[in-house]
Amino acid sequence: MPVPASGTARLLAGGHGGPGALRPMVDTVLDALAHGAADRGGPLPAGGPAAVARRIHGAARPLIPDEGEGPHQALRTLVRALAHGAADPADPRCTAHLHCPPLAVATAADLAVSALNPSLDSWDQAPAACELEALTCRALAELVHPHGPAPDALVTTGGTESNQLALLLAREAAAGRPLRIVRGGNAHHSIDRAAWLLGLPAPRALPTPTGVLDPATLHTALGRLPDTPTLVVATAGTTDTGAIDPLSDIADVCDHHTATLHIDAAYGAPLLFSDTHSKRLHGLDRARTVALDLHKLGWQPVAAGLLAVPDGAALAALTHHADYLNADDDTHAGIPDLLGRSLRTTRRPDILKIAVTLRALGRRGLGDLVDHVCAAAQHLADLIEARPGLELHARPTISTVLFRPTGARPADVAALRRRLLHRGAAVLGRAATPEGLWLKATVLNPHTQPDDLRGLLELVEGNTTP
DSSP states (O other), X not given: OOOOHHHHHHHOSSSTXXXXXXXXXXXXXXXXXXXXHHHHOSSSOTTHHHHHHHHHHHHHOSSSOSSOOOHHHHXXXXXXXXXXXXXXXXXXXXXXXXXXXXXXHHHHHHHHHHHHOOOTTSGGGOHHHHHHHHHHXXXXXXXXXXXXXXXXXEEESSHHHHHHHHHHHHHHHTTTSOOEEEEETTSOHHHHHHXXXXXXXXXXXXXXXXXXXXXXXXXXXXXXXXXXXXXXXEEBSOTTTOOBOXXXXXXXXHHHTTOEEEEXXXXXXXXXXXXXXXXXXXXXXXXXXXXXXXXXXXXXXXXXXXXXXXXXXXXXXXXXXXXXXXXXXXXXXXXXXXXXXXXXXXXXXTHHHHHHHHHHHHXXXXXXXXXXXXXXXXXXXXHHHTOTTEEESSOOSSSEXXXXXXXOOHHHHHHHHHHHHHTTSOBOEEEEETTEEEEEEEOOOTTOOHXXXXXXXXXXXXXXXX
């Protein structure tokens, strides 16, 4: 039976009646989130994959009933089940990945995007969002490239898409000549994947036994390459240890060999907000392209990635035409052309949550959060060094700490991690270095306190044996 016109307003999130329809449902969602977190009672659900699957199947079936049960009941059931079965990055014992607890203000802003549902593939679908994205991208690009002639940035889904765009732009700048890619062994896996996707030769991986790319090793490698366009990929914040390559020295080597530099700073770029830690990124502004992710050390809901360039003219290679979205006469009449701003067509304005966060906290407010998690990581390292039963891999560079039970074999470390996961006690990552396998704690929760860190280590020590 068709929905009466009077009922349509009660179903939609937008329009004049949208807020009235949405408000009680938001209350239902918030209540379900609270109950789900209470049901879980920890950083992740106990019982492992099989137990989670059983609970979700029980809550979700029948997934497509003949008759719907109504929005509030559906929200109560499924949101509560999802929250119960979540790995909650707001829990200080959930530290496995670059998976941040999002700020409430950013999450609230993201709700507005979902309600309005703009799409940034043409101006007439997102007039205000289009302009806000342009302003915010330029402001963030100026933070990365303060001396660039016309800094700009593209919004991406994260570091993987940003790295792919960087390789694409380098390929196009090579103007048909074969492009060589040189990276450190510490580089993110998305570099090789992007090369494969773009039909480029497999990148040459240089050894990084100390965890960072050595400029002398890079100089030797570039000196042995034939005279052809070369893209060097450096990393500011590796996913395993948070290590930062010596960016300025690497930039010097690239200049000497006329190689293009891309820096994957998906993890480390938000150090720019901190007066204390921004100096760790000296040389970042010398890269032709820089990847950054604000859904890592920027406390944004996924997705919130960007690719920054010192001159927006470098993005011209992404120009694309579709008459129904950016007809020439519309563009000549002053309607902005958005298709060159992404490889995607339909695209939600993820920039709103970023812009709201920047206005709400400012650079210093975000810098304070960065300083807190970096200090918490240093304190965690202190606690590990003070415990004879634990060993520390190295002092943290950003907010990632590698450690393990003293003398533990790789199989023991892996089993300990899985045991904590299965019991729902803690979410720790794993990282392999030349010294073996380690537990990985990435501190991204700005509310983490010393007692939380001590409790995490006590869990590890208490679960060292089955």
